Amino acid sequence: MSTIEEIKAQLEHHRGEKVNITFNGSRNKVEKFEAVINEIYPFVFVVNIVGTNEKKSFSYSDVLTNTIEIYFE
Numbered sequence: 360m361s362t363i364e365e366i367k368a369q370l371e372h373h374r375g376e377k378v379n380i381t382f383n384g385s386r387n388k389v390e391k392f393e394a395v396i397n398e399i400y401p402f403v404f405v406v407n408i409v410g411t412n413e414k415k416s417f418s419y420s421d422v423l424t425n426t427i428e429i430y431f432e
Contacts (some may be wrong), residue, residue, distance in 0.1 A: 363419040370419075370429075371399050377409065379430040 374396050382390040394406035397414070405416045421427045 363423060366419045366422045367399065367404075370396055370404050373431055374399060377432055378406070379432070380406065381428040381430075383426055383428075 377393055377395055380390075380392055380394050382392075384390060393409040394415070395409065396404060397407050398405040403416045403418050405414055407414055417427055422429060
């Protein structure tokens with residue numbers, strides 16, 4: 360995926376599906392979780408973490424800059 364528009368289109372295509380996400384946070388903190396792509400907005404998208412009631416939102420630039428990596432099943 361190389362542009363924000365392509366990332367947005369790919370996520371829209373997989374809306375409602377389970378994905379694996381690796382989040383590379385600050386201070387070398389890495390989180391890995393399974394989530395469902397729930398909502399797509401102009402600048403962010405929201406996922407529901409599987410097995411919890413937790414939601415997380417990310418920007419498309421997070422994907423572009425590899426702050427998060429999304430693996431489709």
